[in-house]
Amino acid sequence: MRERARRVVSDEVGTIVREARFRMALVYPSPYRAAMSSLGYQIIYRIVNERELWSAERAMLPEDVGEFRQGRWPLFTLEGETAVGDADVVAFSLAYELEIPGLLDCLDLSGIPLRGAERSDEDPIVVIGGPLTFSNPLPSAPFADVVVMGEGEEVVGCLLDAWEGHSGRAEKLEAIAAVAGCYVPSVHGELLLPVAAADNVLLPGCGQIITPHAELANMHLVEAERGCHRKCTFCVMRRSTNGGMRLADPGAIIASIPDAAQRVGLVGAAVSDHPKLCDIVEQIVDSGRGVGLSSLRADRLSERLVGLLARGGYRTLTVASDGASERLRKELQKVIREEHLIRAAHFAAASELRVLKLYMMIGVPGETEDDITELIDFCKEVSQIHRLALGIAPFVSKRNTPLDKHGFAGIPYVNGVLKRLRKELRGRVDIRSVSARWAWVEWNVAQGGFSMADATESAWRAGGGFSAWKRAIAEFGGEDESDRASWS
Ligand code: SF4
Numbered sequence: 310m311r312e313r314a315r316r317v318v319s320d321e322v323g324t325i326v327r328e329a330r331f332r333m334a335l336v337y338p339s340p341y342r343a344a345m346s347s348l349g350y351q352i353i354y355r356i357v358n359e360r361e362l363w364s365a366e367r368a369m370l371p372e373d374v375g376e377f378r379q380g381r382w383p384l385f386t387l388e389g390e391t392a393v394g395d396a397d398v399v400a401f402s403l404a405y406e407l408e409i410p411g412l413l414d415c416l417d418l419s420g421i422p423l424r425g426a427e428r429s430d431e432d433p434i435v436v437i438g439g440p441l442t443f444s445n446p447l448p449s450a451p452f453a454d455v456v457v458m459g460e461g462e463e464v465v466g467c468l469l470d471a472w473e474g475h476s477g478r479a480e481k482l483e484a485i486a487a488v489a490g491c492y493v494p495s496v497h498g499e500l501l502l503p504v505a506a507a508d509n510v511l512l513p514g515c516g517q518i519i520t521p522h523a524e525l526a527n528m529h530l531v532e533a534e535r536g537c538h539r540k541c542t543f544c545v546m547r548r549s550t551n552g553g554m555r556l557a558d559p560g561a562i563i564a565s566i567p568d569a570a571q572r573v574g575l576v577g578a579a580v581s582d583h584p585k586l587c588d589i590v591e592q593i594v595d596s597g598r599g600v601g602l603s604s605l606r607a608d609r610l611s612e613r614l615v616g617l618l619a620r621g622g623y624r625t626l627t628v629a630s631d632g633a634s635e636r637l638r639k640e641l642q643k644v645i646r647e648e649h650l651i652r653a654a655h656f657a658a659a660s661e662l663r664v665l666k667l668y669m670m671i672g673v674p675g676e677t678e679d680d681i682t683e684l685i686d687f688c689k690e691v692s693q694i695h696r697l698a699l700g701i702a703p704f705v706s707k708r709n710t711p712l713d714k715h716g717f718a719g720i721p722y723v724n725g726v727l728k729r730l731r732k733e734l735r736g737r738v739d740i741r742s743v744s745a746r747w748a749w750v751e752w753n754v755a756q757g758g759f760s761m762a763d764a765t766e767s768a769w770r771a772g773g774g775f776s777a778w779k780r781a782i783a784e785f786g787g788e789d790e791s792d793r794a795s796w797s
Pocket residue numbers: 537538539540541544545546547548578579643
């Protein structure tokens with residue numbers, strides 16, 4: 310295990326190895342490939358390592374948890390190869406609901422009691438942060454001692470100040486509970502606190518480590534902007550969440566790129582809304598590097614931009630259309646029209662990209678058979694212009710959005726729509742979809758409170774398969790999988 314970890318670290322550029330008085334284990338509840346593609350995770354890694362008294366060392370969910378358990382290996386950090394359970398603070402970055410079982414695996418492998426309420430002065434303080442805290446951290450909160458709500462750059466420093474200034478678990482947690490942006494479940498109870506926003510002077514955030522073993526291999530990650538100024542009703546990152554869109558200076562983006570970077574990933578919820586995007590991408594591509602964008606709106610595409618992306622290594626042009634029909638997109642305030650998507654297909658063809666991929670949600674509130682018929686007709690039309698693929702996700706309503714509390718469309722409904730799409734678009738459109746069953750699990754957790762932490766732990770203890778989740782969700786008050794009563 311240690312040999313394997315050493316090989317991975319030896320291929321990295323930018324690893325920070327240092328000794329300090331206090332140690333934070335920064336744990337990602339998914340494997341290395343996903344962890345090192347997370348910009349937020351890398352930003353916190355650098356910030357903590359900049360503190361005189363602290364070092365941050367990374368650990369991730371092992372690829373094969375069973376192998377770790379069988380060998381009785383404790384989860385250890387990559388930099389110091391020290392046990393996660395021996396750290397002073399163990400901090401997790403949670404991206405979405407279905408990563409919570411991975412967090413339980415990591416706690417279990419570290420020998421740390423799963424629940425905050427079960428921990429003693431001998432145990433580290435467990436902190437949870439990350440994208441999930443923008444919507445609903447409650448189902449993960451009983452496993453945390455502290456939840457950092459929203460953007461963590463400044464909050465994490467204040468949290469560590471409070472930790473340093475007090476002794477004893479109870480005193481530390483009481484002091485941390487007074488820090489803005491820190492939610493301490495044992496003090497605040499079952500309550501959603503507002504999310505924090507970092508100061509603009511901290512932008513653009515950029516990655517620390519480049520590695521060939523990440524999903525975004527050999528890529529330097531840097532923010533082109535943060536947040537979004539739009540108001541799609543299903544989206545957690547809409548403008549009301551963390552103060553709208555904050556643009557990064559193009560000069561600062563380019564200056565952040567290290568010599569070792571073969572590719573540059575421009576990160577942000579609404580990257581293609583950056584008014585200088587074409588110029589930034591052109592400079593990157595002209596320097597001989599590949600480029601990747603974390604989001605691309607169809608109505609922001611131009612021949613120039615798509616041509617630059619093709620030069621920067623793009624083979625697939627991916628845009629989100631979200632609603633199945635023009636009417637639904639309008640209701641979702643997505644403001645993407647058919648003409649934008651058709652234009653995207655022409656751009657993809659002109660730049661000789663392999664495929665146009667459309668992200669789509671089904672089971673959106675108010676969706677009817679006519680909307681699905683419109684989607685099928687539209688896909689047939691687009692597939693005559695260029696090769697088309699659909700990436701489909703069943704709609705899962707999230708807290709902290711206008712569509713909060715809308716019910717799940719139902720597993721039979723979602724499977725029925727998928728069956729129809731596959732049948733009527735066979736041979737013309739490649740269709741990939743998130744499973745209806747797991748979307749239903751995600752919906753229950755996303756909408757839940759502390760009781761969904763009980764359900765998650767129960768499902769995890771029973772092996773984590775779908776039937777274990779189904780039993781656990783029923784036992785702890787979730788909604789029946791076939792119930793469409795609240796879906797309208
Ligand atoms: S879906 Fe995209 S454009 Fe819409 S609010 Fe979210 S980030 Fe902004």
